[in-house]
Amino acid sequence: MVKKLPIIAILVFFATKAFAATAVAEVAMSHRMTYLVLELAIIIIAARTFGFIFTRYLKQPAVLGELCAGMLIGPYALGSFDLPFIGPLFSLPHTMLPISPELYGIATVASIVLLFLVGLETDITTFLRYSATGSLVGLGGVVCSFLIGDALAVWFGIAAHYMDPSALFLGAISTATSVGITARILSEKRKLDSPEGVTILSGAVIDDVLGIVILAVVVGISKISSKAGAEIDWAHIGIIAGKALGFWIFCTAAGLLLARKITGVLKWFKSPDLIAALALGLALLLAGLSELAGLAMIIGAYITGLALSRTDLVNELHDRLRGVYQILVPIFFCVMGMLVNFKAMKGVLLFGLSYTILVMFGKIIGSAIPALIMRFNLRGALRIGIGMLPRGEVTLIITGIGLSTGIIGQDIFGIAIMMTLISTLIAPPLLIKAFDGPPGIAKSAKDVDSSRERKITLNFPNVDVAEFVMSRFINAFRNEAFFVHRIGARLPLYQLRKDDITMTMYRKRGDIFFEMSPRSECIARFIIAEEMLELEDAFESLKTMGGTKGLSADLISGALSWKA
Amino acid sequence: MNLKKYFTARMVTVDIKSSSKADILKELLELMRSAGAIASEDLDEANSAILKRESKMSTGMQDGIAIPHARTAVVKDLVAVMGIKREGADFDSLDGKPSNIFIMALSPENHPVPHVQFLAEVSQRLHDAELRGRLLESKSPQELLDTFFEFKKRW
Structure with missing residues (x-):
């Protein structure tokens, strides 16, 4: 013992x-x-x-x-500031980033959600329809602003040479357009479907894609050049760029081709909530894989969104993920703001200002010149250039990645945020001014696109009847396995989607309009005609009741005889 | 949409015997029954659903095409049959001409099924006069299906 x-x-x-x-x-x-x-x-x-x-x-x-x-x-x-009991809430940890790894982790997840939804919102159909002008406008803006951003970094001595990662990053940051701000202003001014409007929208798609591809290449290059010193190894850079582009093209193509299959599997689960969660899981999975492949995580998320954007699930996913988005994404933007070190910006303020102004100038010129060549007059070209100005989500994400990987320092990070703030502040008033006045399209090019859309108009005696009939149409399309999505809460405007069929249905007072491609017209006409027959039947049977007055009188007298 | 999955040789006839509208509808329903798509005891209910739809407006369209159809509880999924009557029959068609190509479709009620879309796509395909001519020459159900699906779209 x-x-x-x-x-x-x-x-x-x-x-x-x-x-x-x-x-x-x-x-x-x-x-x-x-x-x-x-x-x-x-x-x-x-x-x-x-x-x-x-x-x-x-x-x-x-x-x-x-x-x-x-x-x-x-x-x-x-x-x-030292708070009583808990000390400073956001103290500076001694790591590359001035915030805690936990918080940065949440911001990273938020950026993945954000880019997944940006991809989901990408309207490839519109983009393809106006692709010729749109691509050139997007490409022009990207090339021009990238070159100016890259060159300025060298001229101001921020970077040693044009292929220096920090120079490339300053170029990359200047490329992406946040079309959301422009889209909002254009829709308020009812100019979204103007030739300038659609060109801006499709140009911004190219912009985002190119911006993310450039980011992929730049991150790839920075990973090797940080190891190999200042020597420019062109062969190696070529391989990295090829790999990044290859992964991008392969995943995008595979995503678009497999989208139907993937949605087929997702739909097998029936519940929209479950489908949304699984789709988000898929985005996170591809994000992780793309990081492993040497690209940024957001690229995988963006590709997943892009692939699913062409399927009929897109509106359901959007609706279900809105809550996640509204909680997480402001955290991301807020964290980006927290990373700005004002003291570090002091030395580069002059550079920052010239960078902001010249890059904006490059964007306008780069987008306006192709527009001018294609079919717009000077006014229209300028509108398009200004429409491409606002920066936002993608810029901030690219900037954040630059800081966290150490490619850019806190000074350049601050400059990038400043550029984002200024161009986003300046663009809206300029845009509102620019869109006043006569059309911005060259006379010879008018009415090129209008013949491609078909329209069905139904006139009803008054708003009440039209409203009622519209609710019946919504059910009829749902019954045909269409996804019906209301665009904007205040307008009676709906998008009807199924596989590759997309139509819009809207009401103006007592009239209901349908717009679709010629290929979908037959289906639309059949569904509308069948529903009208059903309605006629319903109205007829109402008449056989001898009108509804008797029923109403019964209801009212019943209501008044009620005693507490 | 993939129309092929709705038609097999058993769902097709190249020789409709009846000549009145009501009898043709019954014959097409009988074809559905013999192919196992609906049960014998449901024939009446299906027939009255079809007739109810016909009473609103005839499904005899232009160019000899007729698409009698209805939504009814007797089926669980979209079922369809196709029949030919070479000499044609009076089907109260929109253009007043006799109908000779019949597509009948039944779908469940209040269940998302591409019912009208199916009819629209079939009709769109039959819009081609050359295809209609060749369908009417078909000797067997299989030949009719082959012609229907292998005909090159020209729109």
Whole structure:
């Protein structure tokens, strides 16, 4: 008994030691999680409040408000203040990024969700229809702004040579257009379907794609050049660029080809909520795989979205993921704002200003010249150039990746954010001014596209009847296995989608309009005709009741005879 | 949409015997029954659903095409049959001419099925006069199906 004591003592000693170690780890972990939760709380509240103030009172996009919220509460501003009991909430950890890895992890997931949805929103059909002018406009804007951004970095001594990763990054940051802001203004001015409007929309698609491809190549190049020193190894760069482009093309093609199969499998699960979760899982999976393949994670997410954008699931996915988006994405923008180190920007402010102005100039000129050559007059070309100005999500994501991989420093990061802020602030008023006045298309090119869309018009005696009939049409199309999606909550405008058929249905007072491609016209006519027959039947049977007045009188008298 | 999956040789006849509208409808339903697409006891219900639709407006369209159809609870999925009557029959068609190519379709009620889309796509395909001519010359159900599906689209 006595002999055994030391053994037990040793066991107890090690057990308590081990327990203490786990306990310490657990305390540290729960301490970190507490901070994370507090940080998230502040971020969500601040970001959404600022976003609200910016949209409601300053008439600016919410993303600017969220960025500003981040700058204000970040570790370089209020976040560093010592709070009672908990200390500074956003203290500076000694890593490459001024925020905690946990928080950055959440921002990364948010950026994947964001790019998945950007891909999902990409309207390839519109893009293909106006692809000739759109591609040239997009390409012109990208090439021009990329070259200016890249060259400025060298001229100002930020980078040693044109192939330096930081120079390439300054080029890449300047390429992507955030079409959301332009689209909102154009839809408010009812210019979204003008020739300039559709050209901007399709040009912005090319812009995003090229911006992300350039990012892929630049990240690839930076990974090798950071190892190999300053020597430019063209062969190696060529391989990297080829690999990045190859992965991009392969995944996009495979995604678009397999989209039907994938949605077929997803639809097997029946529940839209489950489908949305699985699709998001797929986006995360491809994001991880693309990082493993040497590309950025967002590329995989974007490709997944792009592939699913052509399927009839797109509106369902959009509706289901809106909640996730609205919580996560403001966190991302806010975190991007938190990363801005104002002190680090001091030395490069002159560069920042010239960079912002010249890159914007490059974007306008680069987009306007192809438009001018194609079929627009000077006014139209200028409208298109300005429409391509706003920066946003993709720019911020690319910038964030640059900072986290160490390709750009805090000074350049600040400049990039500044450029995003300024071009997004300047574009809307310019755009509103630019779109006043006569059409921007060269006379000879008018009416080129109008013959391609077919229109069916149904006139009804009044708004009430039209409204009722429209609700019947919605059900009729749903019954034909179409996905019916309301575009915009305030307009009676619906998109009807099934496989590769897309139609729009809208109501103006007592008239209902359908718009579709000639190929879908036959189906639309049949479905509408069948539903009209059903309706006639319904109205006839109502008449056989001898009118509804008797029924109404019964209901009213019943209502008045009710006693409490 | 893939029309092929709805038609097999058992769902097709190249020789409709009846000559009145009501009898042709019954004969096509009988074809559905013999192919196992609907049960014998459901024939009446299916027939009245078809007749109800015909009472609203005849499904005899132009160029000899007729597409009698209905949504009814007796089927679980879209089922269709195709029949030919070379000499044609009066089917109250829109253009007043006799009908000679019949496509009958039944789909479940209140269930998302491309019912009208199916009819629209079949009709669109039959819009071609040369295809219609060749279909009417078919000697066997298989030959009719081969002609129908292998005919090169020209729109």
